[in-house]
Amino acid sequence: MTDIANTLTIDGRTISFEPGQTIMQAALAAGVFMPHLCYNPEFKPHGSCKLCTVTVNGRPQSACTIAAMPGQEIQSDTPELNGRRRVLLQMLFVEGHHFCPGCEKSGNCQLQALGYEMEMLSPHFSHFFPDRGVDATHPDVMIDFGRCIMCELCVQASRDVDGKNVFALAGRGLASHVVVNSPSGKLGDSALEVTDKAVEVCPVGAILRKRVGFAVPIGERIYDHDPISVKALEPDEA
Amino acid sequence: MSKAATLEKPAADKAKKPKLRIATTSLSGCFGCHTSFLDIDERILQLVEIAEFDRSPITDIKHCGPCDIGIIEGGVCNAENVHVLREFRANCKTLIAIGACAINGGLPALRNHLDVTDCLTRVYCDRAGGKNHTVPNDPELPLLLEKVHPINEVVRIDYFVPGCPPSGDAIWKFLTDLITGRMPRLDHELLRFD
The missing domain is CATH 3.30.70.20 (Alpha-Beta Plaits)
Structure with missing residues (x-):
């Protein structure tokens, strides 16, 4: 049985993540900006401002609270989400x-x-x-x-x-x-x-x-x- | 500004197109946006080659006729502002809100959580000194509205140029985009709310 690579894609770009990271943490570590207001890296995220909402495999999720998982297809910087x-x-x-x-x-x-x-x-x-x-x-x-x-x-x-x-x-x-x-x-x-x-x-x-x-x-x-x-x-x- | 857009001069051999008509006014603003508009400096010469001004502090025309572009500075704080704004909307094909006051009420809107009568009484009646301790009541003075409103709460607005005031470069970029048929867009350095 082969290990599943810890990678996901954000707007088509493949990035690696450490297990335990949220999507927001993985994105920022990889140099991908996701708009956020209530998220601060020093504090426990609570997903209340909803600005970081992305679609994960087609479903809207708060990037700051959802765990990064292998194979996730994430859309963030799209006209619809930015709207x-x-x-x-x-x-x-x-x-x-x-x-x-x-x-x-x-x-x-x-x-x-x-x-x-x-x-x-x-x-x-x-x-x-x-x-x-x-x-x-x-x-x-x-x-x-x-x-x-x-x-x-x-x-x-x-x-x-x-x-x-x-x-x-x-x-x-x-x-x-x-x-x-x-x-x-x-x-x-x-x-x-x-x-x-x-x-x-x-x-x-x-x-x-x-x-x-x-x-x-x-x-x-x-x-x-x-x-x-x-x-x-x-x-x-x- | 080096990357400034320029307005193409109409070619001499083309049939002479009628000039665009532009009207501008300040409602409850400080005329800072108009001053900033003049910060386009010598570029105003390019502008007047293809456009002429209708009602504007520049021409001192009192009422707005049919225009292509109307530029409104300032929010709506009294009855006259409402009439002027509706006159602009009725006459201008494209109406642009310019500056913080037009877009969010701005400084005059700081009175919105206060009672108007109380404001007037305190300013005109309660102050020590002075002879006339009454609120001015001349029929020529437009009546104040209870609240100051951004102009998009009164008429439909086509475009917004934020800033207090927006810089001359921002106004120029916006106008040249609009006039030449591009989607008006301000990049980070030109887009300011303060």
């Missing part, structure tokens, strides 16, 4: 408050960078213009809830890395929102510190360190010159 990704991004943009010219994360923001990558020219849907408020009670960190995309990375980072459980998701459906674990519900009363992993892990401009917003000027930021499909494959980038 669906664009719609997901448009829904994220209209649901929250994502006004790039007024956000100090602009240029470093993964949501924005994926908007560029997927050539999202308009939000298409009617804007919600939510009023979710800002919590600036912490001396060194602020959180703008309107920009939160509920990727749960801060929840994971605070629980698993910082050991503090500062953040959690509450509510259901459209009423889902991030809550802060403190007696007053305010960031200033929580155990959060500016050096915490939970502060740096935010892919958008929801959790921000104070007083460093424009230390790197617009025009010199991560995605200002190279698209996220290039940056995400560089060794030191998520």
Whole structure:
């Protein structure tokens, strides 16, 4: 009996993988970019943003949670899948408050960078213009809830890395929102510190360190010159 | 920009084609997109060889006639904006939303979670100093809408050019693609939301 080779194909390209890798891990290791927002290599994937949806042998699957298996035929960079990704991004943009010219994360923001990558020219849907408020009670960190995309990375980072459980998701459906674990519900009363992993892990401009917003000027930021499909494959980038 | 697309001059021996008509306007915008449009610099001379301006701050024509291309900057924040936008849609074969405000409401839309009356009262009545402590009520002033809307929530829009403002190069690339019959497309360096 011969061993089955640990290879699969992504958009027709054959790549090798290590047993135990997810499709996303195998793709990134092989230099194939798959759009993702809630996936961060340092954390356990949970497949909630659905941007990394690919078809595996014809079935839609989240690349970040599905194990790579020998012989899988995967489609990722296709007009149909990218069209669906664009719609997901448009829904994220209209649901929250994502006004790039007024956000100090602009240029470093993964949501924005994926908007560029997927050539999202308009939000298409009617804007919600939510009023979710800002919590600036912490001396060194602020959180703008309107920009939160509920990727749960801060929840994971605070629980698993910082050991503090500062953040959690509450509510259901459209009423889902991030809550802060403190007696007053305010960031200033929580155990959060500016050096915490939970502060740096935010892919958008929801959790921000104070007083460093424009230390790197617009025009010199991560995605200002190279698209996220290039940056995400560089060794030191998520 | 080195790889700039250029507009072909109409050959002299061909029958003279009528010029394209282009109208532009700013609704609730800051005119930054128009300023950026002027950043196409001397390329505007290529443009006017094949196009002429209808209603636009450049011509000061007050009402839009039948046009090939309409370019709208700014969102919809008052009753006049709605009338102007509908006039453009009725007259322009192709309507382009340009800049963040037209596409997502932009800065003016930051008032959307506030009460309009409350805003006006605070600005005009509650401020210390000044003599007229009333909200301006001249009949010539267009009434504010309760919410600021992106223009695609009011009329159908054919194309969107994001940016705050989009660069002159982005506007040029988009217009030249459109006019020469290519699919308008902005590559990474030209596609910006900020």
